[in-house]
Amino acid sequence: MERRQLAELLAAVRSGNCSVDEALARLRDFPYEDLGFARIDHHRGLRNGFAEAILGEGKTPEQVVAIAERMVAAGTNVLVTRLAADAAGRLRAAVPGFEYHSLPRLAVHRTRVVEPEGRGTVLVVSAGTADLPVAEEAAITAELMGNRVERLYDAGVAGIHRLLDRRVRLWEAAVLIVVAGMEGALPSVVGGLVDRPVIAVPTSVGYGTHLGGLAALLGMLNTCAAGVVVVNIDNGFGAAAAATRINRPDASAAASGSRD
Numbered sequence: 001m002e003r004r005q006l007a008e009l010l011a012a013v014r015s016g017n018c019s020v021d022e023a024l025a026r027l028r029d030f031p032y033e034d035l036g037f038a039r040i041d042h043h044r045g046l047r048n049g050f051a052e053a054i055l056g057e058g059k060t061p062e063q064v065v066a067i068a069e070r071m072v073a074a075g076t077n078v079l080v081t082r083l084a085a086d087a088a089g090r091l092r093a094a095v096p097g098f099e100y101h102s103l104p105r106l107a108v109h110r111t112r113v114v115e116p117e118g119r120g121t122v123l124v125v126s127a128g129t130a131d132l133p134v135a136e137e138a139a140i141t142a143e144l145m146g147n148r149v150e151r152l153y154d155a156g157v158a159g160i161h162r163l164l165d166r167r168v169r170l171w172e173a174a175v176l177i178v179v180a181g182m183e184g185a186l187p188s189v190v191g192g193l194v195d196r197p198v199i200a201v202p203t204s205v206g207y208g209t210h211l212g213g214l215a216a217l218l219g220m221l222n223t224c225a226a227g228v229v230v231v232n233i234d235n236g237f238g239a240a241a242a243a244t245r246i247n248r249p250d251a252s253a254a255a256s257g258s259r260d
């Protein structure tokens with residue numbers, strides 16, 4: 001249950017449009033629902049601002065379907081990450097309304113309309129086309145979390161004029177998610193061009209001593225550009241969650257400790 005849903009339910013009880021018993025029935029699995037093999041955290045949207053995501057990797061299709069069914073029934077928007085195409089087909093057959101994005105392996109169910117509420121735009125920048133699965137995971141997740149999202153793809157340092165030609169877009173963004181493999185240099189370059197938060201995402205794209213993304217990760221961690229933070233290898237979801245918290249309308253007030 002998200003903050004807005006709970007507020008609507010309480011308002012309905014106050015106005016008399018919803019009985020106390022009905023409200024209690026809707027809250028009976030609050031804050032989590034035990035399915036035996038999983039305990040769904042229905043409370044997470046209220047605490048964190050966005051619902052629990054389902055990690056498809058490592059789960060059986062039946063487990064994914066069972067969790068998704070209960071989340072949709074609770075009125076939650078559902079995001080399934082790292083979901084194989086065959087499992088996605090079974091999910092879509094069992095739970096109508098899911099859409100599947102094959103490149104980032106994401107399944108999305110928009111149970112509720114999501115209006116962009118962020119203070120500005122989240123710009124997702126990728127170094128190369130091979131980084132697009134991770135970049136699209138970040139972009140679609142950020143959209144579902146209530147951000148206006150723009151994309152700037154294939155702008156790596158090997159052809160840096162492609163990035164510099166679009167530098168105005170870098171300056172206009174509120175938060176930048178920069179995705180790169182190989183040596184992971186792009187976030188350092190972007191970090192040197194903007195005064196906005198930069199979230200660097202290393203990918204497992206590269207040759208030999210790239211070591212499955214470790215070289216890019218270490219390069220980003222050792223950047224000399226101020227204001228660059230780094231998430232784990234291939235973690236587009238985590239980058240989107242961080243960008244959402246930074247981009248929230250009340251983020252400045254929360255950071256300063258002010259209250260209404």
